[in-house]
Amino acid sequence: MSDGTARHEVLLSDPEVVGRLLQRACDEIDGVEHAIMTSRDGLLIAANRESSGHRSADTIAVRASAMAAAGAGIGDHFTQLVSHGRLQGSIFEAEHGCVGVFPVSTTLLLIVTSRISVSMGRFSVAAKRTLQLLQSSDPDH
Structure with a gap:
């Protein structure tokens, strides 16, 4: 892993930086409503601000993090x-x-x-754009 990749991954574990990037994805990418970052073991790192700060949204983010970890393990x-x-x-x-x-x-x-009502094809494109934004953006901006 290069120093740039290592630095990028460390910044992506910073909840404040990640929260800004996730909100940017929700604001800029058509079809994306919520975005949540979690660790592979299911610990919530951050969610877009419209997902956080509200009790039920916080519960959804925490539960989704645990389920995502299980789903990714099964997918692997x-x-x-x-x-x-x-x-x-x-x-x-x-x-x-x-x-x-x-x-x-x-x-x-x-x-x-x-x-609501975004097709699987449109969603696949939007989700991959969100992933690309996280992997290629300068997390400082």
């Missing part, structure tokens, strides 16, 4: 079972929208939810 096992390489993400489609879980690094996961 599935992809290894069929020899398809490392897990790139899991998307769950529901009646009114989608939820996705994506590895950001070896220690971090991203949870993204769609706005």
Whole structure:
């Protein structure tokens, strides 16, 4: 891991920095309603500000973090079972929208939810743009 990558990952574990990036994704990427960063073991790191600060939203962020860790673990096992390489993400489609879980690094996961009635195709593009924003942005800005 290069020094730049190591620095970027350390900044992505800073809840304040991550919260700003997650809010930026929700503000700028069409179709993204909520974004949550969690550790691979299910500990909440940050959520976009509209997801945090409200009791039920805080509960959702904490519970989603635990479920994302479990889902990513299961996804890892599935992809290894069929020899398809490392897990790139899991998307769950529901009646009114989608939820996705994506590895950001070896220690971090991203949870993204769609706005109401966003199709799975549109959501997949929006979620990958969110992931790209986290992986390529200068976390200081």
